[in-house]
């Protein structure tokens with residue numbers, strides 16, 4: 366299968382990439398790792414007139430910890446993030462990075478490409494909600510910072526303007542007594558997730574939840590969050606009963622699409638068990654235990 | 664789209680040999696390898712980024728060559744299954760697949776070998792779980808995975824003892 370013809374450009378700076386995108390207009394698209402875009406081009410579900418290869422732009426691959434703020438360049442690959450020493454103490458991030466697709470896709474796919482696609486079953490858009498991440502963008506009108514909640518608008522729809530690029534993702538290092546977990550259920554490594562659940566929880570003391578962020582993925586047009594479900598846990602004891610109530614509240618906010626991966630009711634029941642499992646791993650990690658959380662395959 | 668077809672010059676080193684060509688930007692890397700330079704050891708299984716038969720190594724990383732444009736690897740070093748053999752001698756991975764019945768029809772084998780090579784470069788002593796996880800992006804329709812895993816373990820042992 367061949368993509369339809371397009372013209373190819375490989376600018377040498379972010380500024381030149383933005384300028385090219387502005388000049389070439391609507392038919393032009395950035396190309397990062399190509400792991401979402403190339404399959405789409407091969408199926409001719411999209412036929413851009415011009416591809417601007419940003420894959421080698423300098424200064425966009427970093428993974429740093431700057432005064433407890435983690436900064437990840439848009440072109441950092443899933444594989445680099447999964448192996449990066451500076452974030453190995455934030456297990457929810459490594460859970461996510463190492464569970465995406467397979468080793469080959471992780472070699473090329475980037476975090477910036479993942480959130481720019483806003484595929485409702487992709488992992489980074491959801492995961493970054495649990496860390497209140499900020500998305501740093503650069504475009505014809507300069508730089509701006511958008512919270513991930515305001516960045517992912519709908520299925521395949523982001524807040525990116527014309528010719529605007531994601532350049533960096535940043536979030537605060539979770540505090541002491543904080544732990545997270547992100548679990549995906551999928552039929553095989555290279556299959557997109559059926560459903561996923563993530564939770565980042567901070568404890569006040571052994572059994573009391575000080576703060577929490579919950580998310581479900583592949584459970585609606587955009588990542589599903591619920592203030593109500595978080596309120597069930599915040600300030601309260603982490604009993605099984607409360608976890609059940611939080612699960613019920615967030616699943617009530619979900620709207621999974623029935624498709625070849627499963628019916629809506631199957632997905633809801635998978636979401637329930639993933640949520641409870643992720644919550645227990647997150648709580649255990651918050652207490653300082655070293656738990657290897659894994660993605661689940663059939 | 665403009666009227667004329669754009670051709671882009673690329674320099675790609677494949678198995679140590681430099682290839683300089685002018686190519687259409689939409690040319691997939693797997694087609695460059697199989698059709699433009701004629702190395703047909705890299706297979707196309709699904710052509711939809713799923714099966715891993717087209718796996719090769721680019722600058723040390725395993726990738727699906729059906730899901731990359733050749734222009735994206737301009738200036739890179741590519742290793743395909745043909746690059747495993749040295750001076751007429753099969754690579755320890757190839758020997759282990761042959762000795763442990765790690766293949767039946769052989770269609771998936773080039774991809775299995777390249778994914779295994781990437782795994783062993785990173786982890787010379789993988790356990791069964793490590794091997795399963797790293798070969799999760801490679802599908803085999805006939806051998807069954809047991810002997811493939813056995814082959815990778817045998818190769819790892821031989822390479823460690825060398």
Ligand SMILES: Cc1cc2nc3c(=O)[nH]c(=O)nc-3n(C[C@H](O)[C@H](O)[C@H](O)COP(=O)(O)OP(=O)(O)OC[C@H]3O[C@@H](n4cnc5c(N)ncnc54)[C@H](O)[C@@H]3O)c2cc1C
Pocket residue numbers: 394395396397398399400401402403404439464465466467470473474475476477478479480481482486487488489525529530531532554555556557558712713730
């Ligand atoms: C077989 C397979 C299985 C997969 N399984 C999973 C999975 O389990 N979980 C998961 O989360 N994902 C999965 N993916 C998707 C994968 O994570 C992609 O890598 C990722 O979604 C896209 O990143 P990319 O760099 O490849 O982007 P590209 O494909 O290069 O680009 C994707 C889109 O984003 C735009 N874009 C890219 N970078 C930027 C930027 N910096 N600024 C603005 N726009 C940009 C492009 O114009 C394009 O429209 C899978 C992909 C494949 C092929």
Ligand code: FES
Pocket residue numbers: 706707708709710711712713714715716717718727728729730
């Ligand atoms: S041919 Fe490339 S993944 Fe199947």
Ligand code: FES
Pocket residue numbers: 765766767768769770771772802803804805806
């Ligand atoms: S050996 Fe036949 S597909 Fe694997």
